[in-house]
Amino acid sequence: MIRLAGITGEVVPDIGRKAMVVFCGDHGVTAEGVSAYPPEVTGLMIHNFCKGGAAVNVLSRNVGAQVKVVDVGSSLRELPDGVVDRKVRYGTANMAVGPAMKRAEAEKAIQIGIEIAKDLKVEGVQLAGVGEMGIGNTTAASAVASAMTGIPAQELVGRGTGIDEATWQQKVEIVCKSLAVNQPDRVDAIDVLAKVGGLEIAAMTGFVLGAASVRLPVVIDGLISTVAAFAAVNLSSDVRQYLFASHLSVEPAHRILLDRIGLESLIDAKMRLGEGSGAVLSFPMFDSAVAIAREMATFADLGL
Ligand SMILES: O=C(O)c1ccc[n+]([C@@H]2O[C@H](COP(=O)([O-])O)[C@@H](O)[C@H]2O)c1
Numbered sequence: 001m002i003r004l005a006g007i008t009g010e011v012v013p014d015i016g017r018k019a020m021v022v023f024c025g026d027h028g029v030t031a032e033g034v035s036a037y038p039p040e041v042t043g044l045m046i047h048n049f050c051k052g053g054a055a056v057n058v059l060s061r062n063v064g065a066q067v068k069v070v071d072v073g074s075s076l077r078e079l080p081d082g083v084v085d086r087k088v089r090y091g092t093a094n095m096a097v098g099p100a101m102k103r104a105e106a107e108k109a110i111q112i113g114i115e116i117a118k119d120l121k122v123e124g125v126q127l128a129g130v131g132e133m134g135i136g137n138t139t140a141a142s143a144v145a146s147a148m149t150g151i152p153a154q155e156l157v158g159r160g161t162g163i164d165e166a167t168w169q170q171k172v173e174i175v176c177k178s179l180a181v182n183q184p185d186r187v188d189a190i191d192v193l194a195k196v197g198g199l200e201i202a203a204m205t206g207f208v209l210g211a212a213s214v215r216l217p218v219v220i221d222g223l224i225s226t227v228a229a230f231a232a233v234n235l236s237s238d239v240r241q242y243l244f245a246s247h248l249s250v251e252p253a254h255r256i257l258l259d260r261i262g263l264e265s266l267i268d269a270k271m272r273l274g275e276g277s278g279a280v281l282s283f284p285m286f287d288s289a290v291a292i293a294r295e296m297a298t299f300a301d302l303g304l
């Protein structure tokens with residue numbers, strides 16, 4: 001509540017207008033068998049978001065938040081109505097054999113994220129959540145986390161959408177191989193995002209930077225949006241002041257990165273869905289905090 005007041009400059013901030021932004025992208029590294037689901041699910045879910053049938057849609061309707069779906073890098077050739085088409089390229093390349101994308105592409109995705117955040121502010125949005133959709137993106141997010149922290153992949157890699165032990169071993173090896181092949185420069189967040197990241201991850205990094213620049217509070221979601229936020233904090237440490245952690249994902253890297261950013265999550269429900277589902281779930285807690293600040297009697301009111 002104190003931070004919300006600081007960000008907005010209002011003692012009792014108005015956060016009535018809320019939006020969830022879901023950045024979408026595909027990952028070439030899925031060719032290495034690192035996910036429990038095929039890459040086509042990214043496109044299927046984009047269609048689902050537009051029909052209002054995904055978890056993030058249900059939860060957002062429940063709390064009165066708008067959902068914006070932004071395609072920065074899915075493999076879909078044709079997009080359904082309702083998607084914001086800001087495609088940088090049709091999925092990343094396989095980072096296990098070379099860079100996921102060019103530096104200029106990562107910069108473009110970051111720029112798109114910045115613009116989307118600024119647009120939301122102009123539209124009157126007062127609290128934003130950020131989430132993503134991209135089969136294979138827990139592999140990319142873990143690689144970015146390992147590159148930027150120096151923590152070994154075995155300590156960071158989790159089960160993503162629900163892989164078995166053998167696939168987990170393969171995922172750890174692929175993260176290690178991707179880092180060995182690309183040699184990302186750990187002090188250059190854009191280099192890391194380009195070589196072993198993803199388009200939706202880079203766009204979320206931009207979103208966090210853009211939101212902070214226009215004093216828009218941002219609620220991050222699970223592992224992937226937190227990795228993006230970690231990269232943003234690396235680029236400009238002050239942006240951490242504008243961030244709120246919603247929930248704690250079961251992905252092992254999530255807690256480590258939240259600790260490094262200096263954030264504590266509001267919910268620990270062992271979730272791992274993504275889409276921004278945890279962020280939107282926490283929105284009513286923000287409304288509750290504002291209601292307390294506005295309505296609860298103080299000792300002075302009680303004549304003490
Ligand atoms: O938010 C999380 O911590 C999280 C943990 C596991 C999976 N996900 C979601 O599942 C997808 C990535 O999982 P995977 O196994 O394909 O890397 C992607 O669409 C994410 O939104 C998300």
Ligand SMILES: Cc1cc2nc[nH]c2cc1C
Nearest residue numbers: 037041133161273274275
């Ligand atoms: C069905 C499904 C929905 C998702 N939402 C975010 N990531 C996802 C991954 C899968 C597999």
